Amino acid sequence: TQLLEQSPQFLSIQEGENLTVYCNSSSVFSSLQWYRQEPGEGPVLLVTVVTGGEVKKLKRLTFQFGDARKDSSLHITAAQPGDTGLYLCAGARAAGNKLTFGGGTRVLVKP
Amino acid sequence: DAGVIQSPRHEVTEMGQEVTLRCKPISGHDYLFWYRQTMMRGLELLIYFNNNVPIDDSGMPEDRFSAKMPNASFSTLKIQPSEPRDSAVYFCASVPNSGGLADTQYFGPGTRLTVL
Numbered sequence: 711t712q713l714l715e716q717s718p719q720f721l722s723i724q725e726g727e728n729l730t731v732y733c734n735s736s737s738v739f740s741s742l743q744w745y746r747q748e749p750g751e752g753p754v755l756l757v758t759v760v761t762g763g764e765v766k767k768l769k770r771l772t773f774q775f776g777d778a779r780k781d782s783s784l785h786i787t788a789a790q791p792g793d794t795g796l797y798l799c800a801g802a803r804a805a806g807n808k809l810t811f812g813g814g815t816r817v818l819v820k821p
Numbered sequence: 822d823a824g825v826i827q828s829p830r831h832e833v834t835e836m837g838q839e840v841t842l843r844c845k846p847i848s849g850h851d852y853l854f855w856y857r858q859t860m861m862r863g864l865e866l867l868i869y870f871n872n873n874v875p876i877d878d879s880g881m882p883e884d885r886f887s888a889k890m891p892n893a894s895f896s897t898l899k900i901q902p903s904e905p906r907d908s909a910v911y912f913c914a915s916v917p918n919s920g921g922l923a924d925t926q927y928f929g930p931g932t933r934l935t936v937l
Contacts, residue, residue, distance in 0.1 A: 741923040752825075752912050752928025753864070760923075798864065802923040807852050807916045808877060809926065811864040 713737060714801055714812035722818040723789055731784045731815045733799035740802050742775055742782045743809065747796040756784075789819045823847075825929035827913050833935045839901040842932045845894055846915030854926065855888055855898050856912040864912070870896065871918075903936045910934070 717732045733742070741760040745753035757766050759775035759782065766773045770793075772785040786793055796816050800809040826845040834840055846853050854869040868878040873890045881888070885904070890896040900907055910933050914926040 743923060743926075745926075750930070752914070752931055753926075754928070755925045758923055758925070800926075807854075807918075807924055807926070808866070808869065809923065810866075813863040 713810045714799055716797075716799060716812040716815050718815060719813065720816045720818075722820065725790055725819055725821050726788050729786050729789055729817065731797050731799075731817070733782045733784075733812050735780050735801065737801075737803070738779050740779070740804055742779075742802075743800045744773055744782070744784055745798045745800060747798060747814075748794075753796075753798055786817075789817075791819045791821050793817060794819050825913055825915050825927055827911075827929035827932050829932060830930065831933045831935075833937065834903055835937050836904055837902045838936075839899065840903045840907075840934060840936075842898040842900075842911050842913075842934070844896045844898070844913030844929060846896070846913070847917075847927055848894065849917065850915035850927070851918035852916035852924075853890060853896050854914040854916070855896070856914065857909045858912060858931070859909045867898070900934075903934075905936045908934055908936050 715734050723729055743758045744756045747753040757773045762777045762779045764775045770787045774783050796814045798814045799812040828843045852871050855867040856864050858864045867880045868888045870890045888898045910931045912928050912931045914928045916924050916926050
């Protein structure tokens with residue numbers, strides 16, 4: 711059982727559509743990160759959220775940390791083929807750098 | 822600056838053989854993590870080091886796995902003997918220590934291990 715559950719596991723959409731990926735847990739996290747991984751490469755950090763209710767925007771990507779710091783979402787507006795990849799959420803339970811990763815959401819944006 | 826360097830990028834071996842994976846972290850980073858990624862289990866933490874000292878090895882599957890960090894610029898993950906179920910992509914990540922809640926993990930490109 712994953713401590714962090716991501717949904718959906720797979721998402722296929724057309725270019726220009728919007729999408730939302732969810733990351734849920736029954737545990738409280740001190741911070742939560744989102745990474746994107748492309749085939750043949752390691753994950754790359756997109757954002758870190760640390761405050762309950764926090765919203766961060768990165769161009770067409772919007773990240774939200776739940777008020778209770780147990781869940782997070784990633785919303786992509788007007789998706790482009792370059793957004794294709796595996797999106798991973800990762801939570802830290804306490805100060806320090808040990809992360810627990812979710813199972814990942816594989817996103818395919820078709821031109 | 823060079824990122825995290827892992828070698829080899831691909832390894833194919835036969836069951837029972839010893840496998841050694843290598844990692845060179847980013848200079849100046851205090852933490853080094855070893856992960857394993859499979860389709861079934863996702864990205865799993867195996868072990869991590871702080872200032873070359875192993876801090877948490879609870880993710881190491883069994884005694885066949887061992888990891889060392891003899892100095893700040895080099896770490897190895899060894900599997901002996903290897904088994905087909907060890908087939909996965911193994912990642913190394915290094916992390917600076919800014920004292921914050923969660924610093925960025927910088928991942929290497931991974932080593933794809935296939936055990937026949």
